[in-house]
Amino acid sequence: MHRIRPLDHLILLCGCLFMLAPVAVAIMTSSHSAADIHVNGLSLAPGGHALDTYETVLTKRGGFTGQVTGATMAMNSLILGLGFAIGKIALSMLAAYALVYFRFRFATAMFWVIFTTLLLPLEVRIMPSYQVMSDLHLLNTYTGLIVPLLASATGTFYFRQFFKSVPDELLEAARIDGAGPVKFFFDILLPLSKTMMAAIFIIMFVYGWNQYLWPMLMTTEERFFTLMRGIKQILQVWVGSQIPDYNQAFALAVLALLPPVIVVVVFQRWFIKGLTESDK
Amino acid sequence: MASITLTNVSKTYPGAAAASVSDINLTIADGEFIVLVGPSGCGKSTLLRMVAGLEEISGGEVRIADRVVNRVDPADRDIAMVFQNYALYPHMTVRENMAYGLRNRKTPKPEIEARVAEAARMLELGPYLDRRPRALSGGQRQRVAMGRAVVRQPAAFLFDEPLSNLDAKLRVSMRGEIRRLQRRLGTTSLYVTHDQLEAMTLADRLVVLNAGRIEQVGTPLEIYHEPASTFVASFIGAPAMNLLDGEAAAGWLQIGPHRVARQDQPGSGPKLSGPVTLGLRAEDLIPAADGLPFRTDFVEELGAQRLVHGHVDGQPLVVSMDPSAPLAEELRLTIAPDRVHVFATDTGKRVAPAPVPGAPRPAGVPA
Numbered sequence: 001m002h003r004i005r006p007l008d009h010l011i012l013l014c015g016c017l018f019m020l021a022p023v024a025v026a027i028m029t030s031s032h033s034a035a036d037i038h039v040n041g042l043s044l045a046p047g048g049h050a051l052d053t054y055e056t057v058l059t060k061r062g063g064f065t066g067q068v069t070g071a072t073m074a075m076n077s078l079i080l081g082l083g084f085a086i087g088k089i090a091l092s093m094l095a096a097y098a099l100v101y102f103r104f105r106f107a108t109a110m111f112w113v114i115f116t117t118l119l120l121p122l123e124v125r126i127m128p129s130y131q132v133m134s135d136l137h138l139l140n141t142y143t144g145l146i147v148p149l150l151a152s153a154t155g156t157f158y159f160r161q162f163f164k165s166v167p168d169e170l171l172e173a174a175r176i177d178g179a180g181p182v183k184f185f186f187d188i189l190l191p192l193s194k195t196m197m198a199a200i201f202i203i204m205f206v207y208g209w210n211q212y213l214w215p216m217l218m219t220t221e222e223r224f225f226t227l228m229r230g231i232k233q234i235l236q237v238w239v240g241s242q243i244p245d246y247n248q249a250f251a252l253a254v255l256a257l258l259p260p261v262i263v264v265v266v267f268q269r270w271f272i273k274g275l276t277e278s279d280k
Numbered sequence: 281m282a283s284i285t286l287t288n289v290s291k292t293y294p295g296a297a298a299a300s301v302s303d304i305n306l307t308i309a310d311g312e313f314i315v316l317v318g319p320s321g322c323g324k325s326t327l328l329r330m331v332a333g334l335e336e337i338s339g340g341e342v343r344i345a346d347r348v349v350n351r352v353d354p355a356d357r358d359i360a361m362v363f364q365n366y367a368l369y370p371h372m373t374v375r376e377n378m379a380y381g382l383r384n385r386k387t388p389k390p391e392i393e394a395r396v397a398e399a400a401r402m403l404e405l406g407p408y409l410d411r412r413p414r415a416l417s418g419g420q421r422q423r424v425a426m427g428r429a430v431v432r433q434p435a436a437f438l439f440d441e442p443l444s445n446l447d448a449k450l451r452v453s454m455r456g457e458i459r460r461l462q463r464r465l466g467t468t469s470l471y472v473t474h475d476q477l478e479a480m481t482l483a484d485r486l487v488v489l490n491a492g493r494i495e496q497v498g499t500p501l502e503i504y505h506e507p508a509s510t511f512v513a514s515f516i517g518a519p520a521m522n523l524l525d526g527e528a529a530a531g532w533l534q535i536g537p538h539r540v541a542r543q544d545q546p547g548s549g550p551k552l553s554g555p556v557t558l559g560l561r562a563e564d565l566i567p568a569a570d571g572l573p574f575r576t577d578f579v580e581e582l583g584a585q586r587l588v589h590g591h592v593d594g595q596p597l598v599v600s601m602d603p604s605a606p607l608a609e610e611l612r613l614t615i616a617p618d619r620v621h622v623f624a625t626d627t628g629k630r631v632a633p634a635p636v637p638g639a640p641r642p643a644g645v646p647a
Contacts, residue, residue: 174369
């Protein structure tokens with residue numbers, strides 16, 4: 001048995017504190033009124049305005065046109081996050097399936113072409129991407145928001161590595177059992193990839209949810225605003241002597257935090273379960 | 281039920297200089313159990329996979345039930361295969377694993393259920409039908425893999441070293457089970473192994489492969505008693521046959537200065553002269569008052585038999601002896617003249633005794 005070492009625990013506690021303190025501050029501060037925050041700064045004690053602040057954030061129509069509520073923005077973020085994660089998984093799985101199981105010319109070369117795009121972040125190709133979307137009249141649409149970001153070298157790479165680890169005999173057994181390429185993919189490969197899909201879903205959903213630059217470029221209409229932009233919006237109202245709605249900004253930030261946390265918690269369990277129980 | 285015929289079958293992998301399998305001619309009768317045996321890399325798995333349709337055939341023709349299947353998809357060849365690592369679908373239950381092939385063939389549901397139930401009963405898998413493969417032991421997984429083959433009721437079973445992932449004890453019992461099952465179903469079977477004991481015990485006929493070519497085809501006893509080459513002689517039988525450099529001179533087969541057997545005995549074949557390789561089975565050598573001088577190096581006790589390792593005229597030799605006999609440093613050994621196998625030194629081919637049709641065979645050799 002290990003002896004309990006106080007120092008180890010101290011380090012772990014410090015780590016937890018370091019990670020959680022900002023979140024706690026955000027939650028606590030969001031329950032105060034805007035004026036309160038302006039006067040007293042950040043706060044670690046609960047204030048009395050939690051419910052009405054969150055209600056306001058979710059339902060109050062705001063923005064320049066007075067059309068957009070927090071709920072709409074959350075919905076947009078969710079569409080972006082989900083579309084992003086699911087689209088990426090579908091696309092990269094199919095790409096990896098082709099790369100691993102079909103012997104076509106230059107497959108390896110093709111893979112490396114895809115792989116090198118890992119080195120090019122969105123920011124590098126943001127101008128041409130915007131140009132293409134603009135020419136296709138896809139500005140201010142969900143399609144325009146999601147599709148250009150779908151091609152994923154990371155996902156393709158992970159699925160390729162995973163498919164390569166699936167024993168060849170499984171494919172051969174399936175072939176003898178009369179499963180064609182489509183059947184093999186859906187009956188065998190897809191169920192086997194569950195854990196891999198969960199892992200990639202976590203990464204991609206959070207990545208999509210946190211997108212800021214691309215949605216800002218792609219959408220000018222407020223009904224397409226995401227939460228990330230909403231937070232920014234609130235803090236930008238330095239008009240005259242008006243106090244920015246710090247409490248609402250914090251509340252929105254807390255709300256924005258929730259879905260990724262839920263996704264991670266739910267899928268991580270699945271992910272770890274798959275890792276520990278996996279056998280091939 | 282079907283026969284399988286291989287005609288001049290060969291396989292050359294793209295970019296490889298030499299063929300992995302060349303010019304294989306073999307006819308497998310309906311219901312026969314054929315074992316392909318050979319060391320790693322001899323092409324036995326490649327050959328099996330060509331019959332299965334998992335490997336392209338570079339030359340020649342494979343017929344299953346009188347139909348050329350060279351360009352037929354594995355699924356349509358009416359064969360079932362058992363893999364070394366079982367290749368069970370990990371996410372399906374035992375029942376689903378067995379039913380998968382039938383479902384893909386659009387077999388009616390009640391029939392699938394009946395066949396799976398029958399296979400489960402035969403293989404004693406009943407209690408495990410709703411388990412996943414990972415919840416099964418190695419032997420059970422092996423049985424599921426066999427069940428998956430059985431439910432298909434194919435024309436032929438193909439086994440690719442199915443027992444090599446099991447421990448020794450289980451291997452012996454599964455061996456018996458495979459044999460029983462095959463006898464009962466009467467399905468033509470092609471079985472690949474590198475284990476000569478497995479090959480001997482399972483096969484109706486053995487096919488010994490070496491470097492992509494057939495070295496010898498025959499019943500286990502034929503191959504044991506009349507190995508066609510030094511390769512077969514050293515591969516089949518445990519302990520391996522002793523192969524010693526000898527000489528044929530003046531009507532005698534000799535090892536160094538020591539005479540082993542007269543050459544003019546009936547059944548000892550044509551007279552030879554010059555260097556030869558003599559094959560002496562450990563169990564054919566008998567201690568006697570006069571004969572080959574043998575010096576003992578060390579002894580392996582196997583219980584029912586004692587293997588004495590030593591040398592004759594500087595060449596290593598293993599002798600199987602009665603474990604109750606007293607041990608001796610030095611022995612004299614004799615051997616029945618018709619049990620001395622003579623191989624050409626350069627080619628390794630058997631030269632004597634040549635199997636002569638109608639000639640009296642050593643006891644225990646089937647005609």
